[in-house]
Each structure stands twice: as structure tokens, then as C-alpha cells.
Amino acid sequence: MPRGSRRRKLTLDYVSFMIVFLGLPLALFLVFVIWPFIQAVFYSLTDWTGYTAEFNVIGLGNFTKLLDDPIFMKAVGNSIVLAIVVPLVTIVIALAFATLITVGGSGKGQVQGIRNSSFYRVVSFFPYAIPAIVIGLIWRQIFDPSAGLLNGILTGLGMEQFSSFPWLGRVGTAMPVTMFVIVWGFVGFYMLLFIAAIKGIPAETYEAARIDGAGRFRTAWSITIPLIRDSVQTAYIYLGIMALDAFVYMQALNPNGGPDNSTLVMSQQLFRTAFTRGQFGYASAMGVVLAVVTLLFAAIVFTVNRITGGRDDGGRA
Amino acid sequence: MSAITTTALVKEYPGGVRGVDGIDVTIEDGEFFALLGPSGCGKTTLLRSIAGLEAITEGTLHIGERDVTNAQPGERGVAMVFQDYALFPHMDVGDNIAYPLKIRKVGRTERRKTATGIANGLSLDGLIERRPGQLSGGQQQRVALARAVATRPEVLLLDEPLSNLDARLRLEARTFLKELQRDLGVTTVFVTHDQAEALALADRIAVMKSGKLQQLGTPREVFGRPLNTFVAGFIGSTPMNLVTTTVADGGVRVGTATVPLPATAEGKVADGAAVVWGARPEYLRWSREPVDGGIPAEVSVTENLGASVLVSAHSGDVRLQLVLGEDDEPSPGDTGWVVATARRSLLFDAATTELIG
Numbered sequence: 001m002p003r004g005s006r007r008r009k010l011t012l013d014y015v016s017f018m019i020v021f022l023g024l025p026l027a028l029f030l031v032f033v034i035w036p037f038i039q040a041v042f043y044s045l046t047d048w049t050g051y052t053a054e055f056n057v058i059g060l061g062n063f064t065k066l067l068d069d070p071i072f073m074k075a076v077g078n079s080i081v082l083a084i085v086v087p088l089v090t091i092v093i094a095l096a097f098a099t100l101i102t103v104g105g106s107g108k109g110q111v112q113g114i115r116n117s118s119f120y121r122v123v124s125f126f127p128y129a130i131p132a133i134v135i136g137l138i139w140r141q142i143f144d145p146s147a148g149l150l151n152g153i154l155t156g157l158g159m160e161q162f163s164s165f166p167w168l169g170r171v172g173t174a175m176p177v178t179m180f181v182i183v184w185g186f187v188g189f190y191m192l193l194f195i196a197a198i199k200g201i202p203a204e205t206y207e208a209a210r211i212d213g214a215g216r217f218r219t220a221w222s223i224t225i226p227l228i229r230d231s232v233q234t235a236y237i238y239l240g241i242m243a244l245d246a247f248v249y250m251q252a253l254n255p256n257g258g259p260d261n262s263t264l265v266m267s268q269q270l271f272r273t274a275f276t277r278g279q280f281g282y283a284s285a286m287g288v289v290l291a292v293v294t295l296l297f298a299a300i301v302f303t304v305n306r307i308t309g310g311r312d313d314g315g316r317a
Numbered sequence: 318m319s320a321i322t323t324t325a326l327v328k329e330y331p332g333g334v335r336g337v338d339g340i341d342v343t344i345e346d347g348e349f350f351a352l353l354g355p356s357g358c359g360k361t362t363l364l365r366s367i368a369g370l371e372a373i374t375e376g377t378l379h380i381g382e383r384d385v386t387n388a389q390p391g392e393r394g395v396a397m398v399f400q401d402y403a404l405f406p407h408m409d410v411g412d413n414i415a416y417p418l419k420i421r422k423v424g425r426t427e428r429r430k431t432a433t434g435i436a437n438g439l440s441l442d443g444l445i446e447r448r449p450g451q452l453s454g455g456q457q458q459r460v461a462l463a464r465a466v467a468t469r470p471e472v473l474l475l476d477e478p479l480s481n482l483d484a485r486l487r488l489e490a491r492t493f494l495k496e497l498q499r500d501l502g503v504t505t506v507f508v509t510h511d512q513a514e515a516l517a518l519a520d521r522i523a524v525m526k527s528g529k530l531q532q533l534g535t536p537r538e539v540f541g542r543p544l545n546t547f548v549a550g551f552i553g554s555t556p557m558n559l560v561t562t563t564v565a566d567g568g569v570r571v572g573t574a575t576v577p578l579p580a581t582a583e584g585k586v587a588d589g590a591a592v593v594w595g596a597r598p599e600y601l602r603w604s605r606e607p608v609d610g611g612i613p614a615e616v617s618v619t620e621n622l623g624a625s626v627l628v629s630a631h632s633g634d635v636r637l638q639l640v641l642g643e644d645d646e647p648s649p650g651d652t653g654w655v656v657a658t659a660r661r662s663l664l665f666d667a668a669t670t671e672l673i674g
Contacts, residue, residue: 107389109372204403207370212417212464213391222416226407 050280098194136252319471338528351519572632582674611654
């Protein structure tokens with residue numbers, strides 16, 4: 001077909017459609033996403049304090065300084081640990097719950113979830129309905145060394161060594177406990193996501209596996225996971241990006257970065273550098289690093305999925 | 318020995334609906350057995366109960382000597398082909414067929430070898446590395462069959478095995494299925510709503526309605542001597558003529574004539590009894606000359622069935638249908654006599670609908 005005939009006439013209808021559905025979103029995206037990105041990258045090359053109009057362009061000085069900054073490097077390490085552990089644990093638990101609720105019931109009779117599964121489904125979604133900052137503050141109260149619920153229960157059970165155990169104040173426990181809180185907050189939502197995905201698999205598929213003699217673990221491993229791998233990948237990326245930020249949870253549980261900076265993450269250090277220390281240029285450089293790490297993370301997840309998926313056809317027959 | 322025996326089997330759903338309502342049946346070892354009935358008659362529920370996919374509410378189920386009423390599906394020694402085949406979309410044909418072997422911890426090379434052997438036997442050569450999504454309906458069905466027979470099950474269950482195939486393929490698959498069943502000698506139970514399929518394939522047929530067994534017998538018995546009017550009307554490509562009438566003068570009033578009593582019903586009914594007279598369209602003749610015991614009738618419609626023709630004729634307010642050869646085909650408006658073979662017609666009790674003779 002010749003090029004000319006494919007060009008559409010610029011009718012009012014066509015032009016207004018383009019403006020509303022393409023022009024407007026694109027303009028908003030450029031102004032509120034792309035432009036701030038460019039600005040941030042630009043400021044990362046300056047020594048701007050954030051509170052004055054003057055600044056000098058200092059090239060890559062901020063970035064070389066970052067490499068020699070042990071506190072920031074520690075924060076990068078913590079963020080990466082979070083991005084690896086939190087999605088993994090959340091997805092494993094969410095998948096286990098979703099399986100129990102949808103197909104984990106009695107091995108004979110119809111494919112169904114465990115007894116009262118709808119009750120568990122609703123209850124486990126509760127944490128997701130609570131704002132992150134509230135979750136953080138509630139758990140900080142629970143973990144309180146002397147007045148907290150956790151130590152109260154543990155000592156009540158006769159474990160006196162926990163009478164004033166500082167869960168958030170020890171290098172060894174601060175990070176695991178923090179991760180637990182984040183996982184607790186997210187399991188319910190991802191469980192629902194997986195439930196929806198599992199319900200998309202025909203019951204006959206499970207019945208066929210069951211007649212072939214497959215038990216629950218094998219069914220989960222060889223039927224459920226391969227058929228919902230797209231959902232798992234999406235969940236992994238969302239959770240990873242959230243864990244790389246994790247600002248609200250960290251700030252609520254340990255505003256100062258925890259003992260020996262053991263729970264300090266990039267976003268916290270960025271915030272502190274920008275608003276407490278007045279080093280906007282330096283903080284912008286941290287932001288650029290955070291963005292690069294996030295993009296790298298997503299790229300790795302996609303690549304791993306592509307490699308392990310082999311001839312993945314999206315799970316469709 | 319792997320006969321299947323159900324004793325007073327009941328499957329009750331929450332809310333009190335009985336999908337299967339007290340079925341006693343013994344399916345012999347190596348038998349090709351059909352569960353036949355209209356939608357919602359409980360035939361699929363019964364099949365799924367045998368498979369263990371429905372929990373049995375009351376009664377017992379034995380496969381061979383074992384009581385498997387409460388056994389897990391995987392422990393019953395059954396294999397099943399589902400209506401939509403239920404192949405695993407993320408595995409290739411070889412892995413699909415070998416899946417039950419994998420669960421039985423057969424080594425990978427042996428597994429693959431067995432799967433390839435079975436696949437070749439079912440003319441799936443060269444498709445072993447395809448995904449189910451890349452196969453035609455007929456091929457998918459053969460993969461499902463291959464997966465089912467891979468473990469040499471004691472019992473093979475088929476849920477509407479031919480319903481997803483087009484008409485021509487269905488005929489091919491029917492012959493193929495019968496050959497396969499005979500070669501394997503496996504006890505096979507299949508569900509169908511298509512009476513022609515059941516007649517063609519099965520050694521014995523169980524006709525069901527509302528969760529209850531209506532008749533159990535060979536295709537010939539079920540076709541020739543249906544035990545009640547439901548079975549009589551359900552079996553047969555063209556439904557049996559069923560005329561509600563009374564016994565009079567040692568015969569039966571049909572339309573404007575009195576026809577002789579069916580041979581098997583003689584002496585079993587008295588004059589004035591309310592009965593249903595039944596005759597298959599295939600067993601009725603058309604005569605242009607008066608015949609003793611013939612029913613005078615006028616042809617209203619003829620429908621071409623290929624090598625034969627379905628004729629609808631009226632005698633008074635009674636409509637009779639006949640299947641005639643293409644040579645002695647009457648035209649609409651013609652008058653003549655419908656002649657029933659006394660040996661082939663049946664009499665049912667009008668009140669209980671059950672066969673008198």
C-alpha cells in the first residue's frame with residue numbers, strides 16, 4: 001500500500017482525539033516525570049544546597065564522593081538485601097496461602113480450598129488496608145523493649161531473657177524484624193493477586209493432576225507456579241521496587257537508621273542529606289543511583305524469567 | 318480383576334440436591350460401559366464419584382476387591398480423559414504423557430521412551446515436542462488418551478470423549494476408541510448424552526434420569542426393549558412413536574384403527590386399560606393397499622435422511638413417524654396404511670410408564 005493513502009485526513013474529530021488521548025497524557029508525563037528526572041540528573045552534577053539560588057556545576061564530583069561514602073554504601077547494601085529478601089519471602093508466603101485457600105483443601109472430592117478459606121482471605125487482607133506509616137508505628141510499639149506486646153508475651157511464657165530485649169536496637173535483629181513488618185504488610189495483597197491468578201486455571205487441570213496421583217506440593221510446583229509465572233514476575237518487580245524504597249517503614253521503625261546504620265536505606269539517607277544537611281546536589285546524585293539500581297533490578301528479574309521460562313508462551317494453551 | 322461395583326451410591330450436594338440417587342451397578346472387568354442420559358441426569362457426577370473427584374455421600378464404591386469409597390483419586394488406579402482434555406499447557410506432549418509416570422518416580426529416559434512409544438501407537442508421531450496449544454482438537458484428545466493409558470490403569474474414565482470433535486472426526490475417533498479399548502482390555506466407563514454414541518461403543522449402557530438408573534442393558538436390549546417410556550423416547554435417532562391410548566377388542570386403538578396387541582403383551586392387559594403403545598419409526602411400514610391391522614393415515618411431511626426418508630403421517634389426531642427406504646417414498650398428501658410389526662411394537666402402562674410387554 002502506498003504511503004500516502006495510509007495517512008489519515010486531519011479531521012476535527014481525529015485531531016481532538018489525538019490531543020485528548022495522546023497529547024495530554026504525553027504532556028503531563030513530560031512535565032511531571034521526564035522533566036524532574038532531567039532536573040535531578042542535572043542537580044546531581046552541582047553543589048546546590050537547595051536553599052539558595054546559586055550553585056556551581058562540579059561534574060561527577062558527587063558521584064565519586066558517593067563511592068567513598070561508607071554510610072551511603074552501607075545504605076545501598078541494605079537496600080539490595082531488602083530487594084532480594086522481602087519479595088522472595090513475601091511471594092513464598094503469599095503463594096502458600098493462596099494455594100491453601102484455592103486448591104489446598106481435601107484431596108478427594110471437588111478441588112477446593114481449606115475450610116473457612118473465605119474468612120482467612122478477608123482477614124489476611126486487613127494489613128494492606130492499613131497505611132504503611134500506621135503499620136510501622138504499631139509494630140514499633142509491639143517491639144518496644146520494656147512496654148511492648150511481644151516481650152510481654154514472651155516473658156509471660158516464661159522466657160525471662162526477653163524482658164527488655166531491644167528487637168529494633170540490636171544489629172542482629174533490627175533488619176530481620178523490619179523485614180518481617182514489611183512482609184506482614186504485603187502478604188495479604190499478593191495473596192489476593194495469586195488467588196485471582198490461580199482461579200484462572202481450569203479446575204480440570206488440577207483434577208487431571210490429582211487423578212495422576214500428584215500431591216499438593218507437586219501440584220503447586222509443577223502446575224500452579226508454571227501457570228501463574230507472569231503474576232509471580234509482576235509481583236516480584238512491584239515488591240522489589242517497593243523494597244528498594246521502603247522509606248515509610250524504615251522511618252517509622254528506626255528513624256535514625258537503626259543500630260550501627262544496620263537498617264539505613266538509600267531513600268532515608270537521601271532524605272537526610274537533602275533536608276537535614278542541605279546538600280541537594282549530593283542527594284540528587286543518590287537519587288540517580290537509586291533510580292539506576294531500581295532499573296537494574298527490573299532488568300535482572302525480566303532476564304531471569306526469560307532464561308528460566310525457556311519457550312514461555314505466557315502459560316496459554 | 319478390576320470390576321467396578323457401586324452399592325446404593327448417593328452424591329448429595331449442599332442444599333439437598335441429589336446428583337446421584339442410590340445407584341447399584343456392577344461394571345464387569347474389561348467392559349466398555351456407557352453412562353447415558355440427558356443434561357443434569359447425574360451421569361457425569363457418577364463418573365466423577367468413581368474417579369474420586371466428588372466425595373461420595375452414602376453407599377460404597379469398589380474397584381476390583383478394594384473399597385475405594387474414601388480413597389484419594391490418585392490411589393484408585395483410575396485414569397480419566399476430560400471433556401476439554403485438561404492437558405497441561407506449559408508442558409510438551411511428551412511431558413504431558415509422562416506426567417503420571419514422573420509422579421510414580423520413573424526415570425527420565427525411561428519415561429520419555431514410554432511416552433514416545435504410546436504417542437506413536439496413537440499416531441502422534443513427531444508431535445512429542447509440541448505444546449498442546451499447537452495441536453488440533455483430535456490430536457489433543459489423543460494426547461489426553463495417551464496420558465490416561467500411560468500408567469496402564471485398571472479403570473479408564475472418559476467424560477464426553479467425542480463431544481469436542483467435529484462430526485466427521487467424531488466417527489473416526491469412535492472407531493479408534495473402540496479398537497483401543499479392545500486392545501487394552503481395560504475396564505472403561507464413558508459418559509455421553511448422545512444415544513447413538515452409546516449404542517455404537519458400549520458393551521452395556523446405563524440410562525440415567527434425575528440421578529436414578531432407568532435401565533441397564535446391552536445396546537440391543539436398551540434399543541429393542543426399553544423398560545419405560547423415558548428410555549423409549551431417549552434412545553433412537555428418531556424418537557419412538559408413543560401413543561397414549563386404551564386397550565379395546567383385544568387390540569390397541571391407534572388413531573382411527575385398532576392394531577393387534579404386541580406379541581409380548583398378549584394376556585397381560587385387559588380391555589379398557591390405559592396404555593402407551595410404542596413403535597420405532599424404523600419398524601413401521603407404509604402400504605398403499607389396505608392391510609389387516611393397518612392404520613389409515615395421510616402423509617403431511619417428508620424429511621430426507623439420505624438413504625432413507627422420515628415420513629410424518631396423521632391418523633385422526635395421532636401423528637406417526639416412519640423411516641422408509643428411498644424407493645417406496647410417499648409424497649405429502651398421499652393416503653395409505655401404516656403397518657406395525659406386532660413383534661416389534663411395545664406396550665407401556667400409562668400410569669407407571671413401565672413396560673408391560
